[in-house]
Amino acid sequence: MLDAKIPSGSLENKWKEYKGHCKLVNPANKRKLEVIVVGTGLAGASAAATLGELGYKVKAFCFQDSPRRAHSIAAQGGINAAKNYQNDGDSDYRLFYDTIKGGDYRSREANVYRLAEVSANIIDQCVAQGVPFAREYGGLLSNRSFGGVQVQRTFYAAGQTGQQLLIGAYQALERQISLGTVTMYNRHEMLEVVTENGKAIGIITRDLITGKLDRHFGNAVLLCTGGYGNVFYLSTNAMGSNVTAAWKAHKAGAFFANPCYTQIHPTCIPVSGDHQSKLTLMSESLRNDGRIWVPKKKGDTRKPNEIPHEERDYYLERRYPAFGNLVPRDVASRAAKERCDAGYGVGSSKQAVYLDYASAIERYGKIEITKHGRNPEEASKEEITVLGKGVVKEKYGNLFDMYEKITGENPYETPMRIYPAVHYTMGGLWVDYELMTTVKGLYCLGEANFSDHGANRLGASALMQGLADGYFVIPYTVGNYLADEIYNKPIPTSHEAFEAAEKKVNDRINTLMNIKGKTSVEKFHKRLGKIMWDKCGMARNEKGLQEAIVEIQQLRKEFWQDVRIPGEINEFNPELDKAGRVADFLELGELMCIDALNRNESCGGHFREESQTEEGEALRHDAEFMHVATWEFKGESNWTMYKEALNYEVVKPTQRSYK
Amino acid sequence: MEHYNMNLNLKVWRQKNSKTKGEFKMYRVENISSEMSFLEMFDVLNERLIEEGDDPIAFDHDCREGICGMCSMYIDGKPHGPWQGNTTCQLHMRAFKDGDTIVVEPWRANSFPVIKDLVVDRTAFDRIIQAGGYISVNTGNAVDGNALPINKNMADASFAAAMCIGCGACVAACKNSSAMLFLSAKVSHLALLPQGEPERKSRVLDMVAQMDKEGFGSCTNTGACEATCPKEISISYIAKLNNEYLCAGLTTE
């Protein structure tokens, strides 16, 4: 019953064929068709701007005070594209292959190939918009390496790539707003999808300043609402990132795919205490030049700089000589956890490893000396260090500053302490090749959907996917749907489907406000996060997951009896906004555990302790689990699972190896 | 780094909404760790206020990494607090010591009306961008990214301007509530790139006109904006803006 609608033909021709044959809407009709875009991060802003340019009537929504503040702004390291500017053997096929392998053979070939195919256009588009990517002295674009890959295909703007890309998309969006093709609703939260006869016809939103509910009609609705990593409470996501929009869609009939696939990022600043509200990423790009190590001696309490080289265990270089410090994220995270669990962790909590820049500083310093026609052997150590620090500062300065502000330690002098943290969710709403969910006319783009990254995402590929979806995929696929919508009259928002949806939202808000319990939303969120991290985090097992399901059900019950939300409904009330989001996380968390329990294999970021090789690597069971697990909501704690089989026609799945 | 705990007095601006008058209220917070961020200290206080049945203090924030530009507290007379080149969310409690009294206010500027407590409306910035802060290129029109080499120094200077996070601290710091640093950053970001050339003149004229319409004050070169900008956007961009504006005014018509 799940039809991914993958076009026939060879892998390289599918998208070309699709574009050549999909239905089109003529310009006069586009002006009559309304498209709702929820979320204006990279995926949403690029989609809204592009659809506006095409002439559709677009309404766009975000919960921040400006589209420029979406969580995409925080992306640091870079964006991939198969440009092969470095002449190092890159191609669409290689980007496709790396992504499939990186995802541990749990993604759809056709989608991933399309992603690789449009990746080059993204860079061109962004450059044309004035995105100031890093450049070489010759004036051409610069590249760096990211994990799980042996070519240099990552484009970047210092450690602020997401910011620069989002500003580009934001400016394109603001231009459409000024031209009147897009109407923007800031500080508005979507709280319900309105459907009629299994088709999306609009949304209900709440104005976060006044608390007022509004109805919006759309011939198509696009959800571009980001990932749900905050179900773990502590993550690298922005504080406001949440699952609510996707979850409402799920309850309105959109299936949720692979909810348990979570990415734990290996290099984040470790937790420092109970007060911690979020975790900060130290970009993967730092693994280009930094070396990761722990002391060879258990419980070594010496300062890092006092431990000589021979007494350090560069465990990634030791275990994975071919990829070294640039193994994929899931592999690097598990390796860090293994060392810490075995008693080799550093810092006061012993839940950290070192990320060391000393050798990079020395290497770059020597290169600088050579550049000036001198022999590094004759330069003083101090001079080399000063020059080397200069180079490192240019490449990673903002990240080093951020580390210093948070920890109070100077990473140019002493190795950084890092530990894995929740970062990204590969799971999300199920979509077909056209990015349509199982609800007709309801689309899902960017991190919110499940496509493209399988069980583990490679670094610098989320920005690529968000912009691919928004700039280059949806304009075609939504047109193919809207071409038939021209025969349907707009549905007035007085229609009973809107009436009922608004009532549902209203009732729920009233119920929440009337609980008047004793415990703050934050406390429930923290407790949920702890259950998820302990039992559905970096390593999972049957017993733990079964316990987690019961604990989450219990916690949810408590929440609906005891949560305290101050203030009123019809005012600016962040606690009420948060309560609605945490209530949804309390449902999602259960489904994630069910999915993790059900997937009795290890793949990518999903590591079941019962399923590992002798060396502790993830062990897949392709015969049983080569599918997307797709969940239909049936009622509280009640889901039905459908499988979308994954057919590998081009790539041959093997045991992933980075040795 | 030595860790320590501290007790503090907070004097915080409370204002129910844009229609009511606000006032300062005093709060005492205890056992605050020097490792906490400034906003985490507010989290602790808010948790307590909720438990005591009070209304928590509203403030804007999202990334808590110094990049989204959402956080906006005026701390002890300085937007984003005492640290140089820093946002409110990146300020940590080791900047303070036991017994300190800290005064916290919203951004104050007529063009940024208060929504509640420490939250203000900064949509005027979006409207300034709408007036011309972009390059008019539709999706699909681009040539190859390397078709046009750009001098690295120019690209770097453009990037340095593009780092602006749109937080509005420059306006809050300025006695005239001028938005010139914000505006100059955007104009410079685009004017320094060859892609920005075709609309160079109309952009600066339209954006300045919109800024005036929003009611931001004029620039008298006090330099308070540069001193407070969390991204250390240089005041030299304002000179560049003035130049662009003059040239554009002289050559259009």
Ligand SMILES: Cc1cc2nc3c(=O)[nH]c(=O)nc-3n(C[C@H](O)[C@H](O)[C@H](O)COP(=O)(O)OP(=O)(O)OC[C@H]3O[C@@H](n4cnc5c(N)ncnc54)[C@H](O)[C@@H]3O)c2cc1C
């Ligand atoms: C710290 C960090 C660094 C990263 N670095 C990189 C990197 O270097 N390279 C890379 O490729 N990826 C990176 N990623 C991942 C990447 O940034 C994200 O996956 C991506 O930006 C998500 O974009 P999006 O458009 O899907 O969603 P988001 O940017 O999260 O946008 C979501 C939008 O939806 C809106 N929204 C959500 N819910 C609602 C609702 N109910 N009603 C109305 N609006 C709503 C929000 O307001 C927002 O506008 C990083 C992630 C983090 C956390």
Ligand code: SF4
């Ligand atoms: S110029 Fe600086 S202070 Fe002003 S908005 Fe930009 S980042 Fe904020």
Ligand code: FES
């Ligand atoms: S919360 Fe994003 S910059 Fe401070």
